[in-house]
Amino acid sequence: MSSGSTDGQSGTPTETDAQGGTPTDSEAETPTERDPTSAPEDLDTWLEDANGYDGDPRRFGPNSRPSISVGEETDDGMAFAPPVIEIAPGTNVTWEWTGHGGQQNVVALDGTFDSGRTNAQQGTCYEYVFSEPGEHAFVSEPHRDEGMKGAVIVAEPPTTGYDAVDEWMAAASNFDGTVVDRTDRDTTTVTVGAEGNGGAFAFDPPVLRIGTGDTVQWEWTGEGGGHNVVFENHDIDSGEVASEASATFEHTFDDTGQYLYSCLPHQALGMRGAIVVE
Ligand SMILES: [Cu+2]
Numbered sequence: 001m002s003s004g005s006t007d008g009q010s011g012t013p014t015e016t017d018a019q020g021g022t023p024t025d026s027e028a029e030t031p032t033e034r035d036p037t038s039a040p041e042d043l044d045t046w047l048e049d050a051n052g053y054d055g056d057p058r059r060f061g062p063n064s065r066p067s068i069s070v071g072e073e074t075d076d077g078m079a080f081a082p083p084v085i086e087i088a089p090g091t092n093v094t095w096e097w098t099g100h101g102g103q104q105n106v107v108a109l110d111g112t113f114d115s116g117r118t119n120a121q122q123g124t125c126y127e128y129v130f131s132e133p134g135e136h137a138f139v140s141e142p143h144r145d146e147g148m149k150g151a152v153i154v155a156e157p158p159t160t161g162y163d164a165v166d167e168w169m170a171a172a173s174n175f176d177g178t179v180v181d182r183t184d185r186d187t188t189t190v191t192v193g194a195e196g197n198g199g200a201f202a203f204d205p206p207v208l209r210i211g212t213g214d215t216v217q218w219e220w221t222g223e224g225g226g227h228n229v230v231f232e233n234h235d236i237d238s239g240e241v242a243s244e245a246s247a248t249f250e251h252t253f254d255d256t257g258q259y260l261y262s263c264l265p266h267q268a269l270g271m272r273g274a275i276v277v278e
Helices: 023-028 043-049 141-146 163-169 264-269
Strands: 067-070 084-087 091-097 125-130 134-139 149-154 187-194 202-204 207-210 214-220 248-253 257-262 272-277
Touching: 043 134, 043 149, 084 091, 134 141, 163 257, 163 272, 187 207, 207 214, 257 264
Parallel strands: 067 091, 084 149, 187 214, 207 272
Antiparallel strands: 091 125, 134 149, 187 202, 214 248, 257 272
């Protein structure tokens, strides 16, 4: 028998490193090596030089299993992708090593989580369940001075009071809980391919309130590639994806209800919308 080999080369951080621990480990022990003053006071400022970050956190809904790549290829492996995510309490986040950028680890500056010793092995995974609201800046320690940083923002999803809308829209990063009231007009417009969700992958405004008999007109910007408008809980569908700026789609809503829709090619990115018909 070989004498208990725990060479961090092949194993995942969770199985080889007592420090690196599973969520239960990190709750049980106080991280000793972490300087608490190293956690940034202002997260937005700290993230300004985060590689691959456009200032728009990717939001994930309450029942999602978000994954963050460790070593994004396009930044010489010196980036997390997505670097900044916003999640609901109770969400399990997985970091997956791409094998790019050499030795990497994932360490929260406030000591909340720590994948342990560095690893360059593609397929290495580290996961952590976030139970409490809060903001956690993290780095890959070997590249912390080269902008390889990110953050997990744990927050209760925004609410409108319309349950179906709230659940559906929790994954859309351009949704802040606002229901834009358009009950004062017969026809209202939604932009398809507005900025949001990490590109031109948003509907704007994302959530509308209209009256029965009102018409909604979707107008494509021509940005963000091919989009469509497909309703989740009603048989309303713009059909094939369109990418040109001249594309439009419209529908008149005769019945009250909460209407949920998405662009199918970008639904997973959070390109979602909702219409409340009163
Ligand atoms: Cu789309």
